[in-house]
Each structure stands twice: as C-alpha cells, then as structure tokens.
Amino acid sequence: xxxxxxxxxxxLLKKKLxxxxxxxxxxxxxxxxxxxxxxxxxxxxxxxxEDLDITIESNVPELNFIIxxxxxxxxxxxxxxxxxxxxxxxxxxxxGQHYGMYLxxxxxxxxxxx
Numbered sequence: 061x062x063x064x065x066x067x068x069x070x071x072l073l074k075k076k077l078x079x080x081x082x083x084x085x086x087x088x089x090x091x092x093x094x095x096x097x098x099x100x101x102x103x104x105x106x107x108x109x110e111d112l113d114i115t116i117e118s119n120v121p122e123l124n125f126i127i128x129x130x131x132x133x134x135x136x137x138x139x140x141x142x143x144x145x146x147x148x149x150x151x152x153x154x155x156g157q158h159y160g161m162y163l164x165x166x167x168x169x170x171x172x173x174x
Contacts, residue, residue, distance in 0.1 A: 061132055062117040063125055066142040069150055070120050076105065076165050083109060083124045084165065086116065086152075088131040099134065101152050103165040135159065 063086075065073070073084065082105045089102050109115075109126045116125035116139075127135070136154040143150050152159040 061114070061127065061135065061137055061139070063119075063139045063141050065118050065120045065123065066140075068143045068147070069141045070123065072143055072148065072150065073123055073165065076167065077123070080169060082107060082167075082169050083126055085109075085113065086125060086127045086131075086135070088134045101135075101159045101163065103150065103163060105165055105167040105169055107169045 077084075085104045085106050087102050087104055088099045106126075110128070112129050113126040114129045114132065116127055118125055136156060138154055139159075140153045140155075141150055142153070148164070149161065150163040150165070151161045152163060
C-alpha cells in the first residue's frame with residue numbers, strides 16, 4: 061500500500077505533527093455507520109504503531125503512515141492525499157474513487173499516554 065502526498069498535504073501534516081514524534085494512522089471508522097463494511101476514512105496521529113498495523117509507504121520519508129492490516133482491504137493499493145492551498149482539510153482518493161474530503165487529522169497521542 062502506498063500514499064502519494066501532495067506538497068500542500070505534506071505541509072499541513074507536518075504542521076499538525078509539530079515537534080512531537082508521531083505516526084499517521086489511516087482508519088476506517090464504522091462506528092454509527094450501521095454495517096462493518098460501511099465506514100468513513102479518517103487519520104489519527106498516534107505515538108506508536110499497534111501489533112496489527114502495517115506500514116503504508118509514501119513519497120515523504122519524514123511522514124510515517126500505518127493502517128490496521130485488517131482494514132487495508134477497504135482501500136486501493138495506491139492512494140492520493142491532497143488538499144487545496146490554504147485549506148485545512150485533507151482529501152483521500154485513488155485513481156478509481158474518492159474516499160473522503162474534509163478529513164481533519166485527530167491527534168490522539170496525549171490520550172494514549174499512561
């Protein structure tokens with residue numbers, strides 16, 4: 061699995077990450093969507109990968125992406141992460157479909173510290 065990150069999306073993600081280390085987890089959120097195959101994509105910033113997470117390659121070595129291996133089936137192998145200049149949200153798409161617009165990475169790093 062691979063994500064091609066646009067320059068505008070790269071800048072937005074680096075700003076959101078700040079100086080604190082973190083990893084961007086692509087999730088497929090099914091809560092409140094009825095069925096497990098109906099969901100919406102989202103990004104969470106986490107401190108560390110979990111056991112079932114797999115790495116998503118990207119064109120930006122400074123940004124690390126992961127996904128739960130069981131959720132990867134909901135996405136195509138080649139993804140595109142973009143945004144409009146000046147926009148504060150992300151768009152996730154592929155050559156075959158649009159997964160979502162107005163994605164705002166949620167920082168869960170502090171919530172997961174014990």
